[in-house]
Amino acid sequence: xxxxxxxxxxxxxxxxxxxxxxxxxxxxxxxxxxxxxxxxxxxxxxxxxxxxxxxxxxxxxxxxxxxxxxxxxxxxxxxxxxxxxxxxxxxxxxxxxxxxxxxxxxxxxxx
Amino acid sequence: xxxxxxxxxxxxxxxxxxxxxxxxxxxxxxxxxxxxxxxxxxxxxxxxxxxxxxxxxxxxxxxxxxxxxxxxxxxxxxxxxxxxxxxxxxxxxxxxxxxxxxxxxxxxxxxxxxx
Numbered sequence: 001x002x003x004x005x006x007x008x009x010x011x012x013x014x015x016x017x018x019x020x021x022x023x024x025x026x027x028x029x030x031x032x033x034x035x036x037x038x039x040x041x042x043x044x045x046x047x048x049x050x051x052x053x054x055x056x057x058x059x060x061x062x063x064x065x066x067x068x069x070x071x072x073x074x075x076x077x078x079x080x081x082x083x084x085x086x087x088x089x090x091x092x093x094x095x096x097x098x099x100x101x102x103x104x105x106x107x108x109x110x111x
Numbered sequence: 112x113x114x115x116x117x118x119x120x121x122x123x124x125x126x127x128x129x130x131x132x133x134x135x136x137x138x139x140x141x142x143x144x145x146x147x148x149x150x151x152x153x154x155x156x157x158x159x160x161x162x163x164x165x166x167x168x169x170x171x172x173x174x175x176x177x178x179x180x181x182x183x184x185x186x187x188x189x190x191x192x193x194x195x196x197x198x199x200x201x202x203x204x205x206x207x208x209x210x211x212x213x214x215x216x217x218x219x220x221x222x223x224x225x226x
Contacts, residue, residue, distance in 0.1 A: 038215065044146060044156070087215075093200075101217040 002027040006090045006102035013080055013109050021075040021105045023064075023090035031092040033057075033066055033073040038104075039086045047075075047088070080109045113137070115218035117203050123224045124193055132188040132221045134203030140216075142209030143186050145178060148220075149199040157201075160186060161209040193225045 006023040013019060025033065035047040035057070048057030050066035050073065057064050062077045073090060090102040116135045124130050136143050145157040156170040160180045171177070175193075180186040190197055200222050204215040 044215075089217075100219070104215070 002031065002092060002094055002100045004090050004092055004100050004102040007105055008103050010106040010108060013107070015082055015109055015111050016079045017109075019075070019077040019080045019084070019107070021088055021090075021107070023073045023075065023102060025071050025073065025090075025092050027071075027092055027094050027100075029094055030068075031094040033064070034091040034093070035062070035064055035073070035075050036089040036091060036101075037086045038089070044089070080107070082109045082111050085109045115203055115205050115216050117201075117218040117221050119221060120219060121222045121224075123226065125226050126195060127192055129189065129191045130193055130223065132190075132201050132223070134186045134188070134218060136184065136186070136203070136205030137216055140205035140207055141183065142206045143180060144204040144206075144215060145186070145188050146202045146204065147199040148202065149196075157188070159209070190223075193223075195225045198223055198225045
């Protein structure tokens with residue numbers, strides 16, 4: 001079946017460092033891909049999404065590009081802030097199927 | 112071990128009917144969450160259970176929605192008199208203690224379609 005793999009972390013960075021959180025997937029067909037974020041004490045929020053190959057999702061300085069050739073959807077941000085500390089989930093939704101989430105990656109950004 | 116499971120995986124119902132969605136959290140996890148994702152929307156928090164404490168129902172969209180958690184384990188989300196806008200994927204998650212530092216593990220979801 002479909003699956004999502006992402007680096008589990010925790011990832012600890014200094015403020016203004018470059019962030020990459022890797023995400024790869026296995027799926028039949030052409031799934032939609034998502035990054036969700038959970039800030040401390042809050043529920044999940046959609047961060048960005050891409051629905052077809054080569055689409056780039058972006059929000060709040062974060063970007064991820066749907067790479068079908070490498071089945072990847074890596075999350076990047078050029079300069080992280082302390083307020084970016086959260087758990088990040090990569091997920092896919094295949095047409096007619098339900099969501100498949102990765103295990104989540106905890107990010108801690110130190111001042 | 113086994114992850115979070117949900118049933119049914121898909122549910123099609125007629126407007127006005129009641130539906131029950133089930134979630135089996137990871138064994139030993141005291142916190143359980145319900146979310147939903149409507150078409151084109153982000154995840155919407157619905158309700159949170161932590162141990163034997165009163166649940167946080169702040170996310171329930173109307174009084175047609177209710178949830179219970181029996182014996183601190185299995186949870187059932189009930190939607191009464193379903194409406195077409197209730198169509199969504201309903202996701203359940205559990206975590207060890209419900210602390211903000213805990214990772215939430217998600218089930219596969221139940222896709223609800225209200226005709």
